[in-house]
Amino acid sequence: MAEESRILTGYVSLPYHWSMGPVTTRFYDEFKQKRIMGTRCARCNRVLLPARMFCSDCFEKTDEWVEVSDEGTIRSWVLVNFSYEGQPKEPPYILGIIDLDGADVGLPHFIGGIPANDLETVASNVRIGGRVKAVWKDEREGYILDIEHFKPID
Secondary structure, three states, rough: OOOOOOOOOOOOOOOOOOOOOHHHHHHHHHHOOOOEEEEEEEOOOOOEEOOEEEOOOOOOOOEEEEOOEEEEEEEEEEEOOOOOOOOOOOOEEEEEEEEOOOOOOOOEEEOOOOOOOOOOHHHHHHHOOEEEEEEEOOOEEEEHHHEEEEEOOO
């Protein structure tokens, strides 16, 4: 006789804490002064964002800190118009990968300063290759959301 098999559906929420370490701590502490700092790989010369202890391509330690611009180019973007657990803000909002001037790795962040409630409006204001500039909070705490968003400037 075959045994009955059942599926139990449920929800698991796992809050956690992690240690940022010295490199990530400095990366975010620099935000308090409106500075975006990356680390440079001595072997391949790439400037990495967020700053890292080692190069993800060469596995070389990255000791040199480099300030990059708070302006850059949109590599890609997406309009988020649905809710899910743990969102940093209420939809709709635009997420993008921003290639900051002076960095060799894209930084994921919000694109804002334009209405995000209509795809056609977003698409006419946000484009791959478009230029953006960081909009900083007045009071910064040393956290990624010290940059409220990147605003299109062209």
